[in-house]
Amino acid sequence: MADFFKKLFKKDKDTKNDGINEAEVEISEDEEYLKDEKIEKMIIEDMGEAEEEPAENNPSFFKKLKDGLFKTRKNITDRLNSVVNSFKTIDEDLFDELEEILITSDVGVETTMKLLDGIRKKIKEEKVNDPKAVIELLKQEVLKLMSENAEPLSNAYPQIIVVIGVNGVGKTTSVGKIANRYKKAGKKVLIAAADTFRAAAIEQLEVWSNRVGVDIIKHQEGADPAAIIYDAISAAKSRKTDVIICDTAGRLHNKKNLMEELKKIFRIIDREYPEAHREVYLVLDATTGQNAIVQAKVFKEAADITGIVLTKLDGTAKGGIVIAIKSELNIPVRLVGVGEKIDDLQDFDPVDFANALFSE
Numbered sequence: 001m002a003d004f005f006k007k008l009f010k011k012d013k014d015t016k017n018d019g020i021n022e023a024e025v026e027i028s029e030d031e032e033y034l035k036d037e038k039i040e041k042m043i044i045e046d047m048g049e050a051e052e053e054p055a056e057n058n059p060s061f062f063k064k065l066k067d068g069l070f071k072t073r074k075n076i077t078d079r080l081n082s083v084v085n086s087f088k089t090i091d092e093d094l095f096d097e098l099e100e101i102l103i104t105s106d107v108g109v110e111t112t113m114k115l116l117d118g119i120r121k122k123i124k125e126e127k128v129n130d131p132k133a134v135i136e137l138l139k140q141e142v143l144k145l146m147s148e149n150a151e152p153l154s155n156a157y158p159q160i161i162v163v164i165g166v167n168g169v170g171k172t173t174s175v176g177k178i179a180n181r182y183k184k185a186g187k188k189v190l191i192a193a194a195d196t197f198r199a200a201a202i203e204q205l206e207v208w209s210n211r212v213g214v215d216i217i218k219h220q221e222g223a224d225p226a227a228i229i230y231d232a233i234s235a236a237k238s239r240k241t242d243v244i245i246c247d248t249a250g251r252l253h254n255k256k257n258l259m260e261e262l263k264k265i266f267r268i269i270d271r272e273y274p275e276a277h278r279e280v281y282l283v284l285d286a287t288t289g290q291n292a293i294v295q296a297k298v299f300k301e302a303a304d305i306t307g308i309v310l311t312k313l314d315g316t317a318k319g320g321i322v323i324a325i326k327s328e329l330n331i332p333v334r335l336v337g338v339g340e341k342i343d344d345l346q347d348f349d350p351v352d353f354a355n356a357l358f359s360e
């Protein structure tokens with residue numbers, strides 16, 4: 001496996017990468033890969049342990065979201081509270097402070113301006129003059145923005161979900177978690193290991209298929225991902241599967257290859273499974289901040305993204321990125337990852353999000 005990778009690496013050295021996400025899609029060091037393999041091993045071992053936890057120890061959905069947003073909430077609301085408490089009147093200096101808090105929480109410049117404009121309007125209309133009231137106004141603006149075109153997960157079957165995104169964002173983990181949700185809902189699920197770039201990726205998905213108790217379609221490392229999708233569709237038709245969930249590679253030796261591979265996968269689905277409801281979930285890692293927006297723009301060129309899965313919200317103080325994603329890309333955030341365990345994936349609920357973000 002390492003040899004296969006080394007060969008690719010050698011070839012890469014001479015290939016100019018035209019990708020925006022060079023850091024993610026280009027392999028620059030052999031060492032980096034070896035490190036990855038070790039991490040992958042740890043993930044597989046960790047997943048075994050995670051399984052032990054009894055279900056009754058799982059906190060409620062809202063609490064999990066709230067806990068997941070702990071760092072973001074502390075970052076945004078603690079600072080907001082201290083700012084509004086230090087002002088006696090609402091003036092431009094107060095708006096400057098608000099702007100800084102939002103931008104440094106990765107809400108993004110454009111979205112911050114949109115939110116602040118909304119607040120200014122409300123202040124005028126409702127003749128607000130207490131600086132402390134600004135926090136509630138901000139919450140209302142966030143809620144309004146996040147609620148536009150909110151879409152629940154689809155109930156149309158048969159369904160095929162293709163999970164895409166750069167390496168390490170949480171695709172494979174999300175495939176496992178999504179499979180678990182449909183399985184729990186009584187659906188017949190099949191997962192497809194279309195990330196054939198490394199054997200470890202296939203093994204990692206296999207661990208998930210065993211944990212969740214769903215079938216997996218896999219070929220060997222280096223196989224054509226489109227062929228796996230083809231086989232998965234045939235199997236789904238004959239086994240009367242409700243949902244196929246496809247893992248895909250997060251990196252190839254350049255961005256162009258990655259995009260071409262995805263396009264080929266979609267051509268196979270168009271041809272072989274036009275009757276299936278199709279979802280394309282782009283997985284974004286909340287901890288990457290504004291780079292997530294750049295990634296989304298790149299993937300939009302190769303795929304009709306129907307929703308975002310935003311992972312690792314629990315690991316960032318910059319969960320404000322959720323607001324920027326909604327506002328700047330106009331792709332609905334469908335699911336949020338708030339931890340590494342099997343149940344740590346929730347439907348994105350804008351009301352819960354705003355409440356969790358601004359709660360004490």
Ligand SMILES: Nc1nc2c(ncn2[C@@H]2O[C@H](COP(=O)(O)OP(=O)(O)OP(=O)(O)O)[C@@H](O)[C@H]2O)c(=O)[nH]1
Pocket residue numbers: 043165166167168169170171172173174195201249250251310311312313314315336337338339340344
């Ligand atoms: N804290 C936290 N960790 C997560 C979450 N989702 C995924 N992870 C972790 O992120 C790491 C990478 O996840 P993977 O699912 O392997 O990512 P991937 O996109 O499949 O990566 P490649 O296959 O290398 O492209 C693992 O350690 C996961 O446990 C989440 O919501 N919260």
Ligand SMILES: [Mg+2]
Pocket residue numbers: 171172173195201247
């Ligand atoms: Mg993976």
